[in-house]
Amino acid sequence: MRRKQGLAAAAAVLACGAAAGLVLTGRDAPAAAPEPLATAEVTRGDLVDTVSVEGELGHRGERELTAARAGTVTSVPAPGAVVGQGGALYAVDLEPVVLMYGTVPLYRPLRMGVPDGPDVRQLERALRALGYGAGLTVDRHFSAATAHAVRRWQHAAGLPRTGAVTAGQVVFLPSQARIAETPAAVGAAVAPGRPVLTVTGTARAVHVELRASRRDLVRKGVQVTVELPGGTTARGRVVSVGATARKPEEEGAEATLDVKIELTGRAGTGGLDRAPVTVALAAERRRNVLSVPVEALLALRAGGYGVEVVEPSGARRVLAVRTGAYGSGRVEVSAAGLRAGLRVGVPEL
Template sequence: MTETVTQTDHERGSAPAPPPRGRHGRRTVLVASALVVVAAVAVVGALGLGGGGGQDDSSAPPRSGSTVPVTRATLTERTTVDGQLGYGTEIPLPVKSTGTVTWLPTDGRTVERGGTLLRVDDRPVVLLYGTLPMYRDLGLTTGTGQGTPGTRQDAGNEGDAQGTRDAQGRADGTSKAPAPSGSPAAADVGAGGTAGTGGARSTLRGMDVLQFESNLAALGYTGFTIDEEYTDATARAVKRWQRSLGLPHTGTVGVGDIVYSAGKVRIGHAGVRLGSAVTEDVLTYTGTSRKVVVNASAAEDSWAVRGAAVTIGLPDGTSVKGEVASVGKKATDPEEGGGEGGSGAPTVPVTITVKDQKSVGRLESAPVTVEYVGRERADVLTVPVAALVALAEGGHGLETADGRFVAVKTGLFADGRVEVSGSTVREGMKVRIPE
C-alpha cells in the first residue's frame, strides 16, 4: 500500500510567502517611482536639456504639421452694410383736378396706363405714361389764340384743298371767324369736322400733344397721325375714349383729367378722406419694383457709383443681385440720421434696384444687408492670414518649411487671405501655419 505524503512549504525549507498587504505596498512604490522618472524626462525635454545637447532634431515634426504655398491671386475687399427693402420713398401724385374726392383706391394697389387713380366730382383721373406733366387743356379751340389754323382730316388723311386754304390764310395773316354758338356750322365742327368757311378751328401743337397721342394710340384709340398736332382726327379718337370712361364726349381733355408717370404706379396712402377737397397730397405713390435703400456713410460712399454691382442678403439667408441706381447728393445732419451702425455720422441715401423681382419672393418690406466691393488688388502674392507670425523685432513674418523666419510687408486683407511682399518671398514658397 502506497502512502502519499504532502509537504508544506515550511517543511521544504522555502521562505514563507509574504503577506498580501506587503505585495500591494511594493507595487505602489514602484508605480510612483516610474511616474517621477517620466515627469523628470518630460521636464528635461521641455527645457531642451540632456540627450540632444540642446540642439534641434531636424527630424522632429513641425509645430503645426501643415504647410501652404505662397500663391498669386486677386484680392477683393468686400464690405457689408445694412439696408431696407421696399418700394422707395412715397411721393405725392401731381393731381391738378379741383373739387371733391368721391373715390380713392386701396393702399398698395397697382395702376397701369389708362387706369383710374381716383375720382373727383365723380370724374376719373386717369394715369398715362410720360415725363412731361399735364399743364394745359388739350383740344380744338376756336380762333387763332393757340397754335395755328388746323386742317381737316378724314380718317387721318389730310385734305389738300383745305390745306391750301390754311396756307393762304397763314400767308395773308387772316383767320376765319368762329361759327356762332348753336349754328349748324358750329354743330358740325363739334362733331369733329371743319365746316365750310364758317367755323375755323385752331390745333394745339407741342410735345405734350405728341405724348398724349402716343398714349391714346397705345390704349387702342387710333385713326389719327401721332405727331405734335391735335387735329380733328385726334378729337374724334378722344371722344371714343371719353365714351368708354363714361364722360361727356367733348373731344377736349382737361388739365385735371390726366396724371403722367414714367410707368405703372403703386398707390401709397391717401392724404384726405372721401368727401374732402383735393389737396396737393391727396394721394402718394411709388414705383412697382422693389428696391433697397442704404443710408451710406458720406465719408465712405466711394463704392456707391451708379451701375455698380452689389449683393443683397435677404432675411431667409438667400442672396440676390442688385445694382446702384442713384446716390443722394445731400448728406443728412449727423444729429438726425445716425450713420451705418448708429455712429451718428453724416449719411447719403443710396438706392439699389433689383432686376429679377421674382428672386425677392413675396417680400414687400424687410431689413436686408448689402455687400459691395471696396478695394481690389490684382495679381499679388498672398497667404492665409493664419500664416502670419509676429516678429520679435516688430512687424510680421512667415515661417518657412525649414524653420526659418522671413520678414514680409502686408497689404490688403480679404477673404481670409493677406497680400504679402518682400525680397525673400516668392510664388510657390512653402510656409508653415503656426498653431
C-alpha cells in the same frame, strides 16, 4: 486700403490660434506642431476690400400724387396694387383718374386750339397704345382726329365725352405705378393739391443714408453687393448719389448723403414691402494678387505672419509672407516661392 480693419480681424483669428498652440517660434514648424485639420488653395485674382453699410429695401421712383379737382374720393386701389396704362389710379365723384404713360406732366388742358407741344404727342401716343388711334397721327398737333380719339376713350372710361383732357382725368407717369400709400381714403373730401396717393415704380431698389465721410466709396454706376433678408445676396448698381449732405437728427452724429441703388441680379427679394439690408461697398480693389483665407495666417515669434504650406507628399513648411489688402474673408499674401495652386493649412479654430 482698410489695413487696420484687416489686421484687427487677423489678430482675432491669430489670438485663437495662439490658444491652440499655433504661434510659431520661427520660419520652421516645430516638431510638435499639430496636424492641420484642413487645407485651402492659394489663388490668384482680384481681391476687393469692402465696407458694409446699412440700407433699406424698397421700390424706385416714389412720388406723391395730388388731387387736381375738388370732390369726394370714391375709390382707391389697395397698397401694393400695380396700375398700368389705361387703369384707374383713383376716382373722385365716381369719375376715374386714369394713368397714361409719358414724361411730361399734364400742365394744361389739352383740347382743340391749344398750341402744338410734346404733351399733345404723348397723349396721342397713349391713345393709340390703348386702341383709340384709328385715323390718328401722332404728332405735336391736337387735331379733330385727336378730339375724336379722346371722346372714344372718355366714353369707354366712364368720363364725360368732352373731347378735352384735363389733369382731373389723366396722370402721366413713365411706366406702371405701384400703390405705396393711400393718404386719402374712400369717402375723404379732397381739394386741388391735397395728397391722394403715394406711388412708386415696380422695380426694387435700396436706399442708403451714407455718412458723408464715406462719399469716396460711391459714384453713379458703381457695382455693389446687397445682402437680402434670409441671407441671399443680389448684385446692385448705384443710380444716384445725393449732392447735398443731410443734417443729422441726433446731436454729434455725422451728416449723410442719400444714395439710391437698383438691383440688377435675379435673387428673390421676398414679399416684404420694406426690409433692412446690408450693402457691401468696394473700398479698394487689388488686381491679380495671391490670396489665402485669413484663417491660414500664422503669427511668427520673430514678427510678421506666415502660412503653413502643405506639399502633395504631405511634407509641411512654414513660409513667411507679406500681407496686403483684406476682403471677403481673404488676405493678400506675397513671398518668394509662393504661387497659385499651393495648399496651405487652415486649422479649425
